[in-house]
Amino acid sequence: MRELPYPTVLRPYGQALVELAGRRAEVVCLSGDLTRQCEIDLFAAAFPDRFIHAGMAEANMMGVAGALARCGHIPFVHTFGVFATRRPLDQVINAIAFPALPVRIIGFMPGVSSPGGPSHQAIDDVALMRAIPGMTVIDVADAVQVRQVCQAIVDLPGPVYVRLKRGEIPLIFDDGHELSLDRADVLTRGGDVALFASGMMLAPSLAAAAALREHGLSVSVVNVAVIKPLDTETIIAVSAAAQVVLAAENHSVCGGLGSAIAEVLAESGLGRPLRRIGLRDTFAEGAGNASYLFGKYGLSTQSIVDAAWLALGMPGSAPAAEVTAAADGEYAPV
Amino acid sequence: MAELARFSDPGRSWTVPDIRRLALSIRLRAVQMVAPHGFGYLGQALSCAEQVAALFAVARPGTDRLVCSPGHYVIAFYAAAGEVGLIPAEALFSYGRDGAALEAIGTERTPVLDYVCGSLGQGLSAAAGFALSDRLRDRDARTYALVSDGELEEGQVWEAAMFAAHHRLSGLTVLLDANNSQVDGPVDTVTTIEPVAAKWASFGWDPVELDGHDPAAVARALTAARESSRPVVLVCRTSTAHGLDCLPPDADGHFIKLPADLAERAVDELTRKLAASDA
Numbered sequence: 107m108r109e110l111p112y113p114t115v116l117r118p119y120g121q122a123l124v125e126l127a128g129r130r131a132e133v134v135c136l137s138g139d140l141t142r143q144c145e146i147d148l149f150a151a152a153f154p155d156r157f158i159h160a161g162m163a164e165a166n167m168m169g170v171a172g173a174l175a176r177c178g179h180i181p182f183v184h185t186f187g188v189f190a191t192r193r194p195l196d197q198v199i200n201a202i203a204f205p206a207l208p209v210r211i212i213g214f215m216p217g218v219s220s221p222g223g224p225s226h227q228a229i230d231d232v233a234l235m236r237a238i239p240g241m242t243v244i245d246v247a248d249a250v251q252v253r254q255v256c257q258a259i260v261d262l263p264g265p266v267y268v269r270l271k272r273g274e275i276p277l278i279f280d281d282g283h284e285l286s287l288d289r290a291d292v293l294t295r296g297g298d299v300a301l302f303a304s305g306m307m308l309a310p311s312l313a314a315a316a317a318l319r320e321h322g323l324s325v326s327v328v329n330v331a332v333i334k335p336l337d338t339e340t341i342i343a344v345s346a347a348a349q350v351v352l353a354a355e356n357h358s359v360c361g362g363l364g365s366a367i368a369e370v371l372a373e374s375g376l377g378r379p380l381r382r383i384g385l386r387d388t389f390a391e392g393a394g395n396a397s398y399l400f401g402k403y404g405l406s407t408q409s410i411v412d413a414a415w416l417a418l419g420m421p422g423s424a425p426a427a428e429v430t431a432a433a434d435g436e437y438a439p440v
Numbered sequence: 441m442a443e444l445a446r447f448s449d450p451g452r453s454w455t456v457p458d459i460r461r462l463a464l465s466i467r468l469r470a471v472q473m474v475a476p477h478g479f480g481y482l483g484q485a486l487s488c489a490e491q492v493a494a495l496f497a498v499a500r501p502g503t504d505r506l507v508c509s510p511g512h513y514v515i516a517f518y519a520a521a522g523e524v525g526l527i528p529a530e531a532l533f534s535y536g537r538d539g540a541a542l543e544a545i546g547t548e549r550t551p552v553l554d555y556v557c558g559s560l561g562q563g564l565s566a567a568a569g570f571a572l573s574d575r576l577r578d579r580d581a582r583t584y585a586l587v588s589d590g591e592l593e594e595g596q597v598w599e600a601a602m603f604a605a606h607h608r609l610s611g612l613t614v615l616l617d618a619n620n621s622q623v624d625g626p627v628d629t630v631t632t633i634e635p636v637a638a639k640w641a642s643f644g645w646d647p648v649e650l651d652g653h654d655p656a657a658v659a660r661a662l663t664a665a666r667e668s669s670r671p672v673v674l675v676c677r678t679s680t681a682h683g684l685d686c687l688p689p690d691a692d693g694h695f696i697k698l699p700a701d702l703a704e705r706a707v708d709e710l711t712r713k714l715a716a717s718d719a
Contacts, residue, residue: 134576158572161606163599166565170603173555173569179576197596200559201566205548 120145138185187213187228217356223392233361245305276437296324300348310439314410444551456497469519483680483693509563514546561594590622605644621693652676
């Protein structure tokens, strides 16, 4: 694991897809009028014959992708997460998921990583995709995982939804880290708090765990890159070893990682208090930058520290979490 | 059920010597499939019988792909497939029954077709995807899609129409069954979709307007479509009561009631017409 502030890299997904397409002739790339934004201008330049403009027409794009998959191509479909999930939900279900076709839907700008307001903030994409039978749902945490995700999903038999942050992507894991679709990553182990995080919430979760450790609490931090199918074995084992369970996601608390963990805990009969960190069943808003929204909507390091403190019934107010400054080209959570 | 094949499965072949006769047989078999239930999607078969018959005569089995966008129309494709031996004629008796492979509204496991979708307005996108794949692979195959006029109310159809024209998918031909029928009544009382041919032309398609119950005209237009440099749409003007005189004038074209006595008269009428055609 690297230390705060994290170094960042630019556009690791776009580069990884080009590398995959160089090895795999079946890969085709569809764009819903967000080519540069989804980093696939790199693909268009490298493989123009396999790059398909679908335009601002997501319903049709999903239908075309489904048919291409039936013919043996492996379509990677690109747009923002909101437009990949809300608008063409019926098409994703009927033209892709019901026939269990290997279409890879890549939704950029998860949660409030976009300051563009509720129309652009995918706060329910995990919930919508998780509800679809046979859909694999992935929210990777850093550039080391992003670089591996294309290869990891290319041969999965059914449909996949991947939500990806745009722009500068932090490097959190060491370069030797291997993305697993079967196992959640247990990064630290502790007996007080079991803290499960996905995607952009890994960074504040690690920072919160460090702050809690300074006050004598021990925390297991688990990175859950694959929200469905969920690694229930790890969820149960890590939760059983802790007093309280926390789930942190850049998403609504309805239907995402926190809900999935609640289902696992309830069905296992484990009986641990659970606190969900995420958007509290509310839309967010347009703003100048994402950090402001992460702070305002309870997705900060401090929010996680507070939740752990309250869940454990600790006396007094929670300790203040130190916020690491990040220079240009670095990343640190708020 | 492995014996229930698709039109595009390799190794299939047949000939249709008389398209008009095949259309008559589609009507008769559709009546026989709906009759045990007392109601069903008979109007769809009556309006598209000549189009499906012409398709089974002109499209190349084992090569070309068939898409049926409105899943309620699969009855006509089942009937034609049973008639040419693509699926066993006995299988038609299972239509719409519990556990049957031949579901009344087409779905993923529907045989005969390469794609059929019960959620309307989606078929043209899949057809465009097939045509695009064939072009990416330089494969000599055409894709034929049956689309209904009511589906034109769905925005996705026009997304797909724009996509197909932009990408010059000349391997794609649409049979548009313009029967002016949808669930709430005549299409023109629900939404004004006209001028249909002009809309498709303005979207970059090559439209042909014709009498959808003229089998020779439909077959000619399907054959001519191979020569176009653009995707072609045949706007087939049809009726959900065509070719079955015994239907009451107020029959609901989307979901026709067919009580036993009416079914018997319908079978008699169509059997007589077939005999006359063979005489």
